[in-house]
Amino acid sequence: MVITIGNQKGGVGKTTIATNLACLFARDRHVLLIDADTQQSSADFHATRLENESLPQFTCVAITKQTIHKDIKNFSNFDIVIIDVGGRDNAVFRSAILASDYLIVPITPSQYDIWATEDTFQIIDEAKTIKDMKVYIVLNQVIPNTKIVREVHEALMEKAEQYDLNIFKSILSSRVAFKEAISFGVSVAEKDEKSKASAELLNLYNDIKQLLYLQTNHREMQI
Numbered sequence: 216m217v218i219t220i221g222n223q224k225g226g227v228g229k230t231t232i233a234t235n236l237a238c239l240f241a242r243d244r245h246v247l248l249i250d251a252d253t254q255q256s257s258a259d260f261h262a263t264r265l266e267n268e269s270l271p272q273f274t275c276v277a278i279t280k281q282t283i284h285k286d287i288k289n290f291s292n293f294d295i296v297i298i299d300v301g302g303r304d305n306a307v308f309r310s311a312i313l314a315s316d317y318l319i320v321p322i323t324p325s326q327y328d329i330w331a332t333e334d335t336f337q338i339i340d341e342a343k344t345i346k347d348m349k350v351y352i353v354l355n356q357v358i359p360n361t362k363i364v365r366e367v368h369e370a371l372m373e374k375a376e377q378y379d380l381n382i383f384k385s386i387l388s389s390r391v392a393f394k395e396a397i398s399f400g401v402s403v404a405e406k407d408e409k410s411k412a413s414a415e416l417l418n419l420y421n422d423i424k425q426l427l428y429l430q431t432n433h434r435e436m437q438i
Contacts, residue, residue, distance in 0.1 A: 216427055217287060217296045219315040223338070224331040225302030227321040228355040230256045231393050232419075233299035237273045238264070238402035239420045244294040246273035251311050252301035253279050264400030281306035284313035284346075295427075304334060312342045317426065320380075321355040324367040329374065336378045343379075349426070351381045353419060356389040385419040388412070 220233040234257055237248045250257035261275035274293070278286055283298065290296055300311035312318060320335060322328050339350055352371055357364055368382075375382050387393075392412035396403045403412040404420075 216294070216316050217298065217314050218317045218319060218423070219298040219300060219311050220319050220321065221298070221300045221308065221311055221335070222320050222322065222332055223302055223304045223308060223335045224322075224328055227302070227323050227328065228387070228393075229302065229321055230260070230299050231397070232319070232321055232353070232355065232387070233257055233297050234260045234397075235393075235402040235404075235416055236420060236423070237275075237297050238271070238405060239416070240295045240297070241271040241273040245292070247290050247293040247296045248273055248275045249283065249296060249298045249311075250275060250277045251279055251283060251298055251307055254301065257299045260397060260400055262400075263398070267400060270401065270405070279307055281310045283307065283310040285310075287314045304338060309338060309342065312339060312348075313346050315346070315348045317423070318348055318350045319383075319423075320350065320352050322352055322367075322371065323356045324354055324358070324361075324364045326363075326367065326370070329367060329370050333374075336374060336380070339380075340378050349381065350378075351383050351426075353383045354386040357386045359388055383419060383422055385415065385422050387415050387419065390415075 220229045222229060237246050240246045248257055255277060258275055258277055264270055298311045300308050322332055371382055390412040392403045392410050396406040403416050407413060
């Protein structure tokens with residue numbers, strides 16, 4: 216199963232989500248994290264994590280060429296492949312989308328981000344004519360109980376209907392814990408399993424696991 220974390224808008228937390236999910240899936244799955252961003256932040260996180268042998272590990276490779284959707288077939292021995300793709304519209308970004316079974320689009324709660332993500336939605340719409348994929352929006356870096364969050368969610372509901380997208384009920388708030396965990400090469404759930412950041416991450420993780428479970432059962436029924 217291939218999950219791409221992508222949005223051509225930068226600064227929405229793609230790498231943070233990708234690395235945290237890789238850590239959680241690695242507890243009981245064979246996981247590959249593809250770093251498709253030239254900044255190689257996911258690869259740096261992975262290198263830090265490797266220093267702690269007590270942690271469940273995953274494999275990380277860098278692919279920054281426009282061949283991800285073709286190369287993906289070479290990684291069939293992994294249960295979960297997570298692609299962290301850079302925030303720009305280029306051939307690598309489009310290739311990562313085409314490689315996806317699931318595409319998760321992080322958006323921060325501001326009208327500017329919705330405007331900036333419109334191009335991403337249009338690219339996804341084009342890609343869905345070529346590849347069958349499920350697309351989910353996740354609100355990230357949220358400041359809870361603010362008017363702007365409610366307004367952005369309403370605007371996203373309109374976009375979801377326009378482009379046939381889904382919106383996760385789970386959200387990730389703006390919390391220092393995410394930044395602190397990075398320096399240790401761990402997820403926020405591993406750093407402090409009782410924290411609010413951990414609870415939010417685990418909610419998103421469980422939502423994604425449920426999607427994968429339903430998809431696997433659907434495929435088995437078809438066979």
